[in-house]
Amino acid sequence: MDEETRLIHTGSEPARLGRTVNPPIQRGSTVLLPDAASLYDDDQLTYGITGLSTPVALQNALAELEGATNVTLYPSGLAAITGAMLAVLKAGDEVLVVDSAYKPTRRFCDRVLGRFGVTTRYYDPKLSPEALMGLVTSSTRLIVLEAPGSLTFEMQDIPAIAAAANARGVLTLIDNTWAAGLLFKPLAHGVTMSVQALTKYVGGHSDCFMGSVATCDDAVAKLLGDAMWDIGWSVSSDDAYTMLRGLRTLATRLPRHAENGLAIARWLQERPEVARVLHPALPGDAGHAIWKRDFTGACGLFGVVLKPCSQKAVHAFLDSLKLFGLGFSWGGYESLALNCDPQLGARSIPVDLEGPLLRFHIGLEGIEDLKADLRRGFEALNAAKA
Numbered sequence: 001m002d003e004e005t006r007l008i009h010t011g012s013e014p015a016r017l018g019r020t021v022n023p024p025i026q027r028g029s030t031v032l033l034p035d036a037a038s039l040y041d042d043d044q045l046t047y048g049i050t051g052l053s054t055p056v057a058l059q060n061a062l063a064e065l066e067g068a069t070n071v072t073l074y075p076s077g078l079a080a081i082t083g084a085m086l087a088v089l090k091a092g093d094e095v096l097v098v099d100s101a102y103k104p105t106r107r108f109c110d111r112v113l114g115r116f117g118v119t120t121r122y123y124d125p126k127l128s129p130e131a132l133m134g135l136v137t138s139s140t141r142l143i144v145l146e147a148p149g150s151l152t153f154e155m156q157d158i159p160a161i162a163a164a165a166n167a168r169g170v171l172t173l174i175d176n177t178w179a180a181g182l183l184f185k186p187l188a189h190g191v192t193m194s195v196q197a198l199t200k201y202v203g204g205h206s207d208c209f210m211g212s213v214a215t216c217d218d219a220v221a222k223l224l225g226d227a228m229w230d231i232g233w234s235v236s237s238d239d240a241y242t243m244l245r246g247l248r249t250l251a252t253r254l255p256r257h258a259e260n261g262l263a264i265a266r267w268l269q270e271r272p273e274v275a276r277v278l279h280p281a282l283p284g285d286a287g288h289a290i291w292k293r294d295f296t297g298a299c300g301l302f303g304v305v306l307k308p309c310s311q312k313a314v315h316a317f318l319d320s321l322k323l324f325g326l327g328f329s330w331g332g333y334e335s336l337a338l339n340c341d342p343q344l345g346a347r348s349i350p351v352d353l354e355g356p357l358l359r360f361h362i363g364l365e366g367i368e369d370l371k372a373d374l375r376r377g378f379e380a381l382n383a384a385k386a
């Protein structure tokens, strides 16, 4: 079946879950058991913290999307990343984290993992798989990957890294949010854990938080499941319902985000104020060959390096936008813009850019309206420079 068809039908079991097209929202903490022996039977649903029918319907659908045998759900994308790390790491372990990882991932490594005796080393996203494997020591338990990288959009050779890590017995985790589980299939390339902030494209409407970890590794699935109970994470059935609804239209929305995004990216490349556009689907981008080989499409998120100008000019640009919202997160139907320089200071390896860095999320609006908005921004930027 086509991916589009599978996303419409997976995890929907009207015969079992009631006869509506969508699953009922099963709310509940206490679950009533039929007899005393069932109270302590781990094979049954004994408590609503996990296993209610609505989250399970979402887990089944995501397992199909990711080609996974197991999916765990978390209250946010960040909780999925940190939850997976807490599940597999122990004191004395070392984790290698790509320097272009989502910034709160690094904050967790530095502020939390460090306190529990886990060491983090950051590596350059541009390292070859061989050079990256050269950093692995007998303590390295996990390599954290992200492609394209947050804000700077570097691509990594995931299949080669996963193969080499598997050969050394090192686990791998990828933040696969840009690909929304659809455009790139990490598990098919040997990655141990594929993490998504469902908050972005799966939800698709900027109104709900959730994260997922998908795996085909039974031992890792057991660790992830145990950690859910040990730490006490849970997702609400209402939120699982919202995510499942978003998932049904993911394969229809994403190509439109990609098309709009590439149209705006190409238009920006021609602007005199722009030094460079960071988008792996653009020919000429450093990551283009890997993107073309491994990904089946793009989303609407990319970076733009401006020619050198003051912070005042950057703020004038952003403050004059009317259609682009200024805000964090992405993946909703609406366009967003953000200046990134305040976030780049945390990196271990200095980022070599010609000028200020902006990030755009291109929504589902009409292209000409978005261009008109950006034109207004550039006029304000130039006026602030003068």
Ligand SMILES: Cc1ncc(COP(=O)(O)O)c(C=O)c1O
Pocket (backbone or CB within 6 Å): 076, 077, 078, 079, 102, 150, 175, 177, 178, 197, 198, 199, 200, 209, 210, 211, 328, 329, 330
């Ligand atoms: C690449 C990436 N991963 C993870 C997250 C975290 O998702 P959430 O906001 O659901 O915690 C974000 C949020 O912006 C993100 O950009």
